[in-house]
Amino acid sequence: MEYKTTLTTCPYCGCGCGFYLESIDGRLVGTIPSKTSPVNKGKLCIKGWNVHEFVQHPNRLTRPLVRKNGELQEVSWDEALDYTADKLRNIKEASGPDSIAFFASAKVSNEENYLLQKFARAGVGTNNIDHCARL
Amino acid sequence: MSENIKTKVAELLSSGQIKGFLGLRSNEGHIGPYLFTNEAELDSLVVGDWKNRGDSRYPLNKCLINIACKYPEDTFGVLVRGCDERGLKALYTWNQLNPNKVVAVGIACPQELADACECLKPYPDECVDDEKAKACEQKAVSSIDALAIADRFALWIREFTKCVKCYGCRDVCPMCFCKECSVGSDDLIHTGQLPPEMPIFHLTRAVHMIGRCIDCGLCNEACPADIPLRTLYKKVADIIDKEFQYRPGYTDAKSPLNVL
Incomplete structure (x- = not known):
């Protein structure tokens, strides 16, 4: 006990x-x-x-899901990250970096929020970054 | 004071009378509930003094119900003040705890705390120390009673308007154990709406606490809007005492409203 x-x-x-x-x-x-x-x-x-x-709720997502043929399917983190990176790169190439926006989070640490804005500004090349409460 | 408690709890643990003792622990600058399971840990046992005496009280009986639900065959000790002991007596009558599986270790409140609570009985029947504070006058209730009825109503509506409907009063309450909660029922109130309906939301809870509220005041302390809930429930308790000669936790009797 x-x-x-x-x-x-x-x-x-x-x-x-x-x-x-x-x-x-x-x-x-x-x-x-x-x-x-x-x-x-x-x-x-x-x-x-x-x-x-x-x-510990049973409905809580514990693994990434990717929609394949209209159905959400559990995939590995590597696959989910590769998929997201590909999509972001395609959008940026097709429509420019300012077609992408980032929402930071109050649920994470200062350091993680720093990383997100760094990724937005230096990685993707946009100043479109805001707080999750504006969602 | 806590030395006598430590000695008593050490005896209970070493003799195997209890499987654990639910009390308060000081750890890394914070005071919170803790289940002591061996004597070596008792150095950190405290009675909830932080800035003032007894100002870090916690709903230990509520924690005890959680433990007892999972381990109904084991006996546990629990730290009780006067209000907590009233809580235990009332919880026994509502069959939420088994008196044969609970060993209460009582402490009397200092007069300073009793005065702040305006407590009618700031000590349990049996306590490890003999010095007992005196029962207090109910000044908060009488000052509101002295107002004209329209002013009294206006005062309460003004207080209820501050409510953010956090349900903290219910969630901290050691006497709230219903599977289906009155203030969580769409038949009685609109659960998903803000602000709560005035004054139905608060009065629904006040009425539901009849025969249960043991005047511990934890709801008042948990309220982010500082609504004087304790004063409201004290008044309700006074009315029930006058009409039914019953105050929960002051006797071993069941609530007169517990007819089912």
Whole structure:
């Protein structure tokens, strides 16, 4: 029997609320906002309160899907990345770099967002980069 | 205070009376719920003092229900204040926990915390320390009761208007255990809409907490809009006490409204 309360940071937005994820034998069962977190002081929004629901949800995608003959099929990461790179390259060659836009994310780290804008600007050659909240 | 608790919990763990002790742990500058399963960990056990005494209380009974659901045959210890003990008694009557599988280790609240909570009984029946705070006057309720009824209504509507419908009051509540939640039911309220219906959303919950709310105040502390929910539920509890002579958790009796 293993009951754990793991202090972690909410993955939803850039606020970074602190909470404990309750788990029993490796399965998440609850979210408890941290009272000592200076960001949220024991409070959460509705999304934060329900974080434990999605992590191990059976409907969650865990592998990339590519549509083949009208059907989504599971593929390897290598195949998915090659497919995406090919498509982006084709679009850029056909319509120019400004035909592509990038949405950064509040759910990732500063470093990952830096990489995304670097890829957009230096790799693809566009300034079309914005925040996911504008989607 | 926590030295006496540590001694008591160490005895319970070493004698095998309990499989684990659900309490609070100080770790890396934070205080949170933790299941202690061996004596060596007890150095980090705390009673929830952070900036003020007892200001980092957590819904330990709620955690205990999660554990008991998965391991109903095992006995666990749990740290209880007066409110938590009331919670245990009420949860026993609602068959959410088995009293034979729970060992409560009680602590009395300091007067400072009792005053902040305006608690009627800031200590459990049995506690490891003898110093008990005095019961407090219900100033928050009486100050609102003193208002004219139109002003009282306006005050509550003003408070409810701040609601962002995070459901934090329900999610943190150690007495919220229903599989089908009243404030999650489309028959009673519009679940997917903001703002919540005034004042039906909050009054639905207030009425549903009759016979359950044990006045721990965790809902009030979890509310991002600082709605004084505790005061509302205290008032509801007063009405039920007056009409039915019943306050949940103060006796071992079932709620008079628990007729099914």
